[in-house]
Amino acid sequence: MANKKFNSWIKNICMGWGFIMAGSMLSSCNDLMHDDLPPCDMGVDLQFKYDYNVQRADMFNDHVGGLSVFVYDEQGNFIARHDAYNDATSQPLKDPNYAMRINLEPGKYRFATFAFQKKYEDALAQPGAKFQIALPQQGDNITALHARLDREQGKVNNQSQPLDTLWQGLSNELVEVKDLQVTRHTIGLVRDTKQLTISLHQTDEPANINADDFSYQITNANGDISYDNSLLPDEELTYTPYYTWTTEFKDTEGNVKERTAHAALMFSRLIWHPAEENDKNAILTITNKTTGEEVARINLADFLAQGRGAFEARHYSEQEFLDREYDYKLDFFLQGNQWKYVQLSISILDWSKRIQRVDF
Incomplete structure (x- = not known):
């Protein structure tokens, strides 16, 4: 019985030294007097x-x-x-x-x-x-x-x-x-940066259109982004295309049957505002440079947010969709110098939505 007590006493002493040594090793991780010891991960x-x-x-x-x-x-x-x-x-x-x-x-x-x-x-x-x-x-x-x-x-x-x-x-x-x-x-x-490609089609005279005939701009006070991704108060900014071009479609004899005018723009984060705050929304304007006539003026955030219909099962709000999507395409179909309807497409799906002009 005495031997068992003695062995237990020895065992406790050894365990105590073990804890002391372990504590010493832990504290030495930050001990500047022991440069030869590996640093602790922290x-x-x-x-x-x-x-x-x-x-x-x-x-x-x-x-x-x-x-x-x-x-x-x-x-x-x-x-x-x-x-x-x-x-x-x-x-x-x-x-x-x-x-x-x-x-x-x-x-x-x-x-x-x-x-x-x-x-x-x-x-x-x-x-x-x-x-x-x-x-x-x-x-x-x-x-x-x-x-x-x-x-x-x-x-x-x-x-x-x-x-x-x-x-x-x-x-x-x-x-x-x-x-x-x-x-x-x-x-x-x-x-926070978005891409928009605009294409203009002429319905009455399909070959009578050129990208250089138009000016394109987006206006919005959205150029100052805070640490939490909110927009800070800002002056109204004007975005213009970084690239414009015209494509042609020819018949077998080489005659141009149709042209399409294109413009590519990039801009900062869009915030969707309800109708009563429409003055805060981004506005897309397209103008005929020859006649000075405004071809289109639309609430850009509202138009683009309609693309959330491609993901009905996700129940995206207007703002969540605008923040998730970053690549849009708008095809304007013109009759004379006014748009008749717009085809909205988004980047990853074979999905589009036709938006009819209500006052046409």
Whole structure:
């Protein structure tokens, strides 16, 4: 019996030393006196996804080429910026398992993100209008973070270039970083730049139309995007095509039987407003440059939002659809100098909707 008590006493002593040694090893992770010891993993691994689209597929690795992540503390004060991007020698964002490791002390943090098709500074070096991030200084509040589209006296000068695609993302809640471990968190991105292709068809004289005969513009106060993807108060901006062209359809003898005029535009995020706030909606205007006559003036957000009918089972609201979809096509069928009806098409489906002009 005495031997059993003695053995139990020895066992407890050994276990006690084991706990002491383990505690010593844990504390030595941050012990600056032991540079030869491996560092402990701690901080946050940020992953990113872009599945807020009508495809409902994560296209982050295929579409995004550059990230700028801004780190804020629990009170919303700026701490640091971290970037990741693809280039000629390395393409980390194409890796499906990519995660951005950020070393942080224990605490609670928020992460705000703007993403592009390339490194942010490389995007700025390209011709055309750019979204300029108001880069924060140490201690700035998160509410000061925003991206503002270049303009010259209210006109977005694209210099015949499409806008570099802009995505925005924000951690939905405070992310807690704990001592001696890595926290994992995923940020979802929303695409804010949209593409619209306009095609004009003449019903009475199909061959009598040319893209150069018309001017095309979108007006909307939507060029300043906050950290949370809301639109900040802005002046009214004017967007014009970055490319126009005319296609021809010939018969077997080479005679032109029909022409179609085309214009491609890119613009910032659209917000859908109800009828009583129609003055806030984006307006698309098409004008005949020869006669000065307005061919079309439409509430663009309302027209494009009708594309949600292609996804009736999803029950998208107007705003959710406008934020998920990014590639639209409007075919205007003209009778004389007025549009008779419009065919709306969206990017991924063989789907279209005919919108008749009610006062024609």
